[in-house]
Amino acid sequence: DTEVTQTPKHLVMGMTNKKSLKCEQHMGHRAMYWYKQKAKKPPELMFVYSYEKLSINESVPSRFSPECPNSSLLNLHLHALQPEDSALYLCASSQGLRGNTEAFFGQGTRLTVV
Amino acid sequence: EDKVVQSPLSLVVHEGDTVTLNCSYEVTNFRSLLWYKQEKKAPTFLFMLTSSGIEKKSGRLSSILDKKELFSILNITATQTGDSAIYLCAAQNYGGSQGNLIFGKGTKLSVKP
Secondary structure, eight states, X not given: OOOEEEEOSEEEEOTTOEEEEEEEEOSOOOEEEEEEEOTTXXXXXXXXXXXXXXXXXXXXXXXXXXXXXXXXXXXXXXXXXXXXXXXXXXXXXXXXXXXXXXXXXXXOEEEEEX | OOEEEEEOXXXXXXXXXXXXXXXXXXXXXXXXXXXXXXXXXSEEEEEEEOSTTOOEEETTEEEEEETTTTEEEEXXXXXXXXXXXXXXXXXXXXXXXXXTEEEOOXXXXXXXX
C-alpha cells in the first residue's frame, strides 16, 4: 500500500468556519508533510512532522493549526481563513527525514474560502 | 539560498516527438533529486536519483543526474497526449529551512495530437 489518503477531496468554507483536513498513510512512514499549492505554482511547504512531533513550521499563519495524533494520521485545522487561502492542500509522507527515500503525495484537498 | 530551476517553463510538442526537460539545482547538503508528474491534482512520483550517471528508466521515460554539473534531465520519447502535464523537479536535502523537498517551478508539457 503506497497510498496517502486525504479527505475531503473538496471543501468550501466561510471565513468564520472551523474545518479540518485529514491525511492518512499506512506505509509506516515517520515523516509527514503539509504543502499548499496555488494555481500554476509548485507546492510550498507548510509543516513537517517527524515521529509525531512538529519539526518544521514555515512561518505559517496561526489560522492553520497542524496536529499529528499518531504515526498514521495528520490533520490540518482551519479557522478564520481568508479568501487568499483558497488552494490545493497536499499531504505527503516519507520514511523519515534521513536517508534516501521518496515522498508520496495524497491527491489533495481543493479548498475554497468564500 | 537553496534553489531548483527548471527549463523550459512550458513546451508544446506533437505526438511522437521526443522531449527533454531540464532541472538544475543549488542545494546545501544535497541528498537526491526527484521528478514528479502533476496532472489535475497531486504530484505522482516518477524517479528518484541519487547517483551521477546512472540512468533510470520507466517505459518511455528516463532520467539521469549529473552531480558535478548539478543538473538532471527527464526524457520522454514517443510522446502521447496522456503525457501532457506539469513535470516537477525537487531536490531533497538533509534538512534545512525548507524541510525535505525544494521544488522547481515546473515545466508545463502539452502534447498535441
